[in-house]
Amino acid sequence: MKKTVAVIGLGYLGATTAVALSLVGHRVIGIDPDEKKVASLRAGRVPFYEPGLDEALGEALATKELEFVTAHDESSHEVDVFLLCVGTPQSRTGLGADLQYLEASIDGLAPYLRAEAVVVGKSTVPVGTAAYLKQRLSSLVDFAPNFAWNPEFLREGTALKDTLTPDRLVIGTSDSYSEQVLRELYQPLTENGVPLVSVDIPTSELVKVAANSFLATKISFINAMAEIAENVGADAVALAEAIGYDERIGNKFLRTGIGFGGGCLPKDIRAFQARANELGLTESVSFLAQVEDINLRRRTRVVDIAVEELGDLAGRRVTVLGAAFKPETDDIRDSPAMAVAELLWAAGAEITMHDPKAGDNVRRMYPQLAVEDRIADAVAGADLVVVATEWRDYGLADSAELGKLVANKLVIDGRNTLPYRQWQQNGWKVIALGRNLDSALVGV
Ligand SMILES: NC(=O)c1ccc[n+]([C@@H]2O[C@H](COP(=O)([O-])OP(=O)(O)OC[C@H]3O[C@@H](n4cnc5c(N)ncnc54)[C@H](O)[C@@H]3O)[C@@H](O)[C@H]2O)c1
Known part of the structure; x- marks a missing residue:
């Protein structure tokens, strides 16, 4: 079933995800505060080297179902699935992950979130991060937000292929509604035989780091x-x-x-x-x-x-x-x-x-x-x-x-x-x- 998806963060993960989801039939809004990156993607140029992605971006843009913006606007009110694809680099002060970009993403999307929408993390995070972010989001909206995790396994160099035909999809949910929405999002892949492993949220966070x-x-x-x-x-x-x-x-x-x-x-x-x-x-x-x-x-x-x-x-x-x-x-x-x-x-x-x-x-x-x-x-x-x-x-x-x-x-x-x-x-x-x-x- 066609979804309207906001991809937040347009680096190696987000740009590839935005293009791939648009190619399989979803409406995609890619969001990144980096103006140069957004201008480049709008012009059909991937701002990094990834084989085949330029051509795929051109194809996706031609469908008019893929757009890139530097900040949320009115169309974010129509979003069914927010995919968090921002970086989680090593913190400057220790070995741990710096979660500031995820926190900013949550704060940024909260004013646009409908109760029916699902917020899905794709970045790689320490186990427990989803629970923390869900709590942060809950304090910003006046309903219980749907929250899920969906770790990403794409490899640079074969990112598009890995996104369209991954070895497996992993979805971590704590409610059947979010699970159903994610199953629908990935139906174009699973109907082609991609295995989908549905687990609880902490397991989904751990799968990636494991x-x-x-x-x-x-x-x-x-x-x-x-x-x-x-x-x-x-x-x-x-x-x-x-x-x-x-x-x-x-x-x-x-x-x-x-x-x-x-x-x-x-x-x-x-x-x-x-x-x-x-x-x-x-x-x-x-x-x-x-x-x-x-x-x-x-x-x-x-x-x-x-x-x-x-x-x-x-x-x-x-x-x-x-x-x-x-x-x-x-x-x-x-x-x-x-x-x-x-x-x-x-x-x-x-x-x-x-x-x-x-x-x-x-x-x-x-x-x-x-x-x-x-x-x-x-x-x-x-x-x-x-x-x-x-x-x-x-x-x-x-x-x-x-x-x-x-x-x-x-x-x-x-x-x-x-x-x-x-x-x-x-x-x-x-x-x-x-x-x-x-x-x-x-x-x-
Ligand atoms: N690169 C990979 O091969 C790969 C594979 C699997 C998982 N991951 C994980 O995916 C995540 C992203 O990795 P990446 O390599 O794409 O990082 P990246 O640094 O290339 O991209 C991150 C993007 O997020 C943007 N951003 C920062 N704050 C934002 C905000 N508040 N709103 C919107 N956009 C914002 C940045 O401008 C940047 O374009 C990391 O957690 C990484 O571990 C990456």
Whole structure:
């Protein structure tokens, strides 16, 4: 059944959600105080890089059922479902989540809320946040508001596909009316076979942080194995392949390298620890501190290798290929690539970066780092090249040609993405995290 939906917050999550819900037949009003963002979306330009989303936005705008505004107006009185998609970054003062944007969203929508409408949180939050926000909203209206949670699992790089055909939908409700409204909202997806798991609200909040904690743990597990492998002449990529065949383990998210990052996993596992601490359950998730420690050690390992190879890094020219926290996005929030670049810079190296999509974000946020738009320009004169994001461009790069441009044919593959035999044949010394490239058994 067609709904009028307000999507509050138009970042990676909100913009994608607004476009997707409009494409499946709902009327959508996207709201974000960021005037530039709204102007860009109105003009059919997604303000960040997400494959396929520009085209989908154009398609959605053409239906005239999608509009973008900077603040609530009279049309918010017609809204059936308010979706809260604002950021929940790490607080400035600790590990916990900063809920100020959610609080502001609640305060902003309250004057427009009809008793029949449902307010649904999609942002990732510590368990208990929905109860707190519902209470806040209740104090602002003169009826009992319908409140639900609907965590989001989209991945940047495949966000639109993940939104239209997610592995599953999770809805957390405490009343059958809200549950019914959410089932109707997602009917276009569920009738195509998308599973919908209906749970209570605290479970829905926990599902998301539990999933992210599991994924972070899986990456840190294989990176811990890489630390061991590096010290005993074993190969962690071969190890991952071998254990990954076991269906109980699976081979996804078992890539060794410089670890996880981005706008979600790191802050979510920190906020989970902070919340567990508040609940007096510190020990239940204390392993997450180790997960993070392993993750951070992989970044410093790159610097250690650089020093082992080059000695003092002061004045040495290092090219970091990749800035985004993963390929197919321009998102550099908590990116391992940026952390490695900053660590090398702090050790005295002169850094030049390249990223197919995130270059402008680096220029804006890291003025101390040089950025080039072409790989060849970035590596010119380099004493060391570090591959920090597994963009296809780097795996496909012509190592013979690049070899002619650098001062020293030394590459650290922080993502295990290079066809290293070819690079070696072209005279490069290749060091790959967690790998034993001398092993005769290791494939390309
Ligand atoms: N990015 C992802 O891949 C992803 C995936 C799943 C879940 N999430 C979760 O979704 C939430 C949003 O993440 P994001 O990456 O889209 O963040 P983001 O920073 O890209 O976007 C947040 C947006 O909210 C806007 N905003 C702030 N205050 C507002 C207000 N009062 N009213 C309306 N808009 C307001 C900001 O201007 C910004 O455009 C977070 O909780 C995140 O953990 C993100």
